[in-house]
Amino acid sequence: MTRATSHLLFILLLVVGVAAAGAHDDAAVRRTLEEFAGFPASDDGEGPSAAFRVDAEGLQRQIDELASFSDSPAPSVTRVLYSDKDVQARRYIKGIMNQLGLAVREDAVGNIFGRWEGSEAELGAVGTGSHVDAIPFSGKYDGVVGVLGALEAISLLKRSGFQPKRSLEVIMFTSEEPTRFGISCLGSRLMAGIEELTQSLRNVVDNQNVSFLDAAESAGYKMDPEDLRSVFLNKDSYSAFVELHIEQGPILEKEGIPIGIVTAIAAPASITVEFEGNGGHAGAVLMPARNDAGLAAAELALAVEKHVLESGSIDTVGTVGILQLHPGAINSIPSKSHLEIDVRDIDEKRRNDVIEKVRRSATEISKNRGVVLSEFKIINQDPPALSGKSVVDAMEFAAKQLNLEYKKMISRAYHDSLFMARVSPMGMIFIPCYKGYSHKPKEYASPEDMSNGVKVLALTMAKLSLD
Numbered sequence: 001m002t003r004a005t006s007h008l009l010f011i012l013l014l015v016v017g018v019a020a021a022g023a024h025d026d027a028a029v030r031r032t033l034e035e036f037a038g039f040p041a042s043d044d045g046e047g048p049s050a051a052f053r054v055d056a057e058g059l060q061r062q063i064d065e066l067a068s069f070s071d072s073p074a075p076s077v078t079r080v081l082y083s084d085k086d087v088q089a090r091r092y093i094k095g096i097m098n099q100l101g102l103a104v105r106e107d108a109v110g111n112i113f114g115r116w117e118g119s120e121a122e123l124g125a126v127g128t129g130s131h132v133d134a135i136p137f138s139g140k141y142d143g144v145v146g147v148l149g150a151l152e153a154i155s156l157l158k159r160s161g162f163q164p165k166r167s168l169e170v171i172m173f174t175s176e177e178p179t180r181f182g183i184s185c186l187g188s189r190l191m192a193g194i195e196e197l198t199q200s201l202r203n204v205v206d207n208q209n210v211s212f213l214d215a216a217e218s219a220g221y222k223m224d225p226e227d228l229r230s231v232f233l234n235k236d237s238y239s240a241f242v243e244l245h246i247e248q249g250p251i252l253e254k255e256g257i258p259i260g261i262v263t264a265i266a267a268p269a270s271i272t273v274e275f276e277g278n279g280g281h282a283g284a285v286l287m288p289a290r291n292d293a294g295l296a297a298a299e300l301a302l303a304v305e306k307h308v309l310e311s312g313s314i315d316t317v318g319t320v321g322i323l324q325l326h327p328g329a330i331n332s333i334p335s336k337s338h339l340e341i342d343v344r345d346i347d348e349k350r351r352n353d354v355i356e357k358v359r360r361s362a363t364e365i366s367k368n369r370g371v372v373l374s375e376f377k378i379i380n381q382d383p384p385a386l387s388g389k390s391v392v393d394a395m396e397f398a399a400k401q402l403n404l405e406y407k408k409m410i411s412r413a414y415h416d417s418l419f420m421a422r423v424s425p426m427g428m429i430f431i432p433c434y435k436g437y438s439h440k441p442k443e444y445a446s447p448e449d450m451s452n453g454v455k456v457l458a459l460t461m462a463k464l465s466l467d
């Protein structure tokens with residue numbers, strides 16, 4: 001028996017609350033395992049040490065199958081909220097939940113829940129899960145690893161004979177990506193009970209002018225606008241929530257560390273800004289007579305960078321991802337400019353200070369350049385989230401028991417966990433992804449890294465289930 005295997009057996013004993021006195025005695029371990037697991041324990045590849053092995057091939061097969069529900073050709077994946085492919089993917093996930101014997105339900109907007117009832121089902125459940133929607137021409141691992149991987153973690157615990165005390169629940173969140181209606185983390189945001197969202201969902205339309213409510217109905221979720229509030233979660237629905245996700249950054253791969261334990265999620269704020277000037281002919285209007293809306297935008301873009309750097313923290317980031325000029329001709333002075341600015345930090349006040357400075361700069365620039373600041377609109381300004389201590393402790397415990405090196409880190413991308421943090425202690429497990437690629441067809445996580453993530457998730461949930 002290898003050292004890793006005996007560690008595993010040890011934790012298995014621990015999570016079922018069996019006295020671990022004999023943990024270093026292989027024979028005693030086997031006997032105890034037989035008692036609780038109900039299958040013969042042996043080292044011939046058939047015993048519990050074999051049982052606590054992730055079905056990496058099966059998981060990869062499911063990921064590949066799910067990726068085939070796509071509106072763009074492989075290897076890219078495009079799966080937009082309430083499209084036919086999204087509906088097919090939902091059916092696929094519910095099918096696996098049913099196969100695992102989970103109790104499956106859906107809420108009004110199509111968040112899907114698969115519950116493994118614990119022996120004390122009245123207690124708050126331990127939740128896990130992620131999303132399977134995919135932005136146009138992206139990859140097959142973002143979100144998916146946290147749904148199919150979570151289902152494999154449940155299967156793994158079932159195979160090992162584990163009995164949960166608190167119920168374990170896998171959630172497939174509706175529309176983490178903002179692709180169709182411009183609202184990110186739609187499902188989890190609503191679950192967090194954000195009242196204003198019920199208003200926006202009544203009115204919002206996609207770029208084909210299809211309303212959210214009509215789109216939902218076409219996917220089988222016919223609802224009265226009043227039903228939106230039924231998605232809100234009670235504060236005691238979950239005792240903990242933990243999401244498995246690819247890192248979407250290069251750190252773990254570069255450092256050769258298999259597991260990232262997320263201690264905080266930086267939250268984005270997005271702002272749109274518009275300047276208007278007089279425009280004019282690029283040859284005829286002399287420099288002193290100009291009020292160039294394009295230069296005002298350029299100056300503001302540099303101001304964003306300056307204010308972000310002034311924060312003094314490496315965790316503050318700001319991006320001008322969109323800068324459009326009107327009319328967009330080489331011989332025409334821009335009469336209008338449009339910027340979209342993303343600012344993130346794990347410190348809410350520091351981030352909001354940056355936004356305030358950007359606002360002051362925009363006003364100042366408009367005065368100095370004689371242009372009109374026709375819009376300065378904060379689209380969203382979400383608070384960041386800190387992971388719950390109980391969840392971080394459980395994740396560390398699991399990684400240690402599995403002998404897996406880990407690194408505590410910050411998630412600079414947002415996830416459904418950002419909103420689950422409002423209703424439950426939250427944590428995230430990151431696994432490495434190839435070159436940090438994400439949101440593109442080359443996105444890749446190795447079967448070994450996924451297996452490690454699934455095992456850490458399984459043990460974390462097992463531990464939290466018994467708390």
Ligand SMILES: [Zn+2]
Nearest residue numbers: 142143176415
């Ligand atoms: Zn994701």
